Amino acid sequence: xxxxxxxxxxxxxxxxxxxxxxxxxxxxxxxxxxxxxxxxxxxxxxxxxxxxxxxxxxxxxxxxxxxxxxxxxxxxxxxxxxxxxxxxxxxxxxxxxxxxxxxxxxxxxxxxxxxxxxxx
Ligand SMILES: [Zn+2]
Numbered sequence: 001x002x003x004x005x006x007x008x009x010x011x012x013x014x015x016x017x018x019x020x021x022x023x024x025x026x027x028x029x030x031x032x033x034x035x036x037x038x039x040x041x042x043x044x045x046x047x048x049x050x051x052x053x054x055x056x057x058x059x060x061x062x063x064x065x066x067x068x069x070x071x072x073x074x075x076x077x078x079x080x081x082x083x084x085x086x087x088x089x090x091x092x093x094x095x096x097x098x099x100x101x102x103x104x105x106x107x108x109x110x111x112x113x114x115x116x117x118x119x120x
Pocket of ligand 1: 094095096097098099101113114115116117
């Protein structure tokens with residue numbers, strides 16, 4: 001996957017813009033997901049705007065969009081709902097281009113790809 005997208009930098013810029021709190025105590029790799037999922041992560045972060053949330057991790061793991069956060073009780077249900085909805089979308093959204101995709105096992109790893117990106 002020739003992927004120049006820097007998800008870590010993008011998350012930091014987006015959270016600064018939305019005034020969301022990142023807690024990347026674990027350093028590099030906490031915000032690591034493919035470019036095709038950027039719009040989905042953008043929707044999750046936008047849904048968190050105005051909520052008291054600490055975001056620890058946003059990663060792709062075997063076809064799952066894994067978001068780890070702590071929200072205060074007043075915000076928690078709304079934030080969890082947004083994460084859940086966009087996680088379901090991620091499981092059918094191409095890693096590369098964001099089109100409708102499906103899960104494939106390639107090299108022992110689950111990837112979500114569309115028909116056009118499978119052979120790239
Ligand atoms: Zn694609």
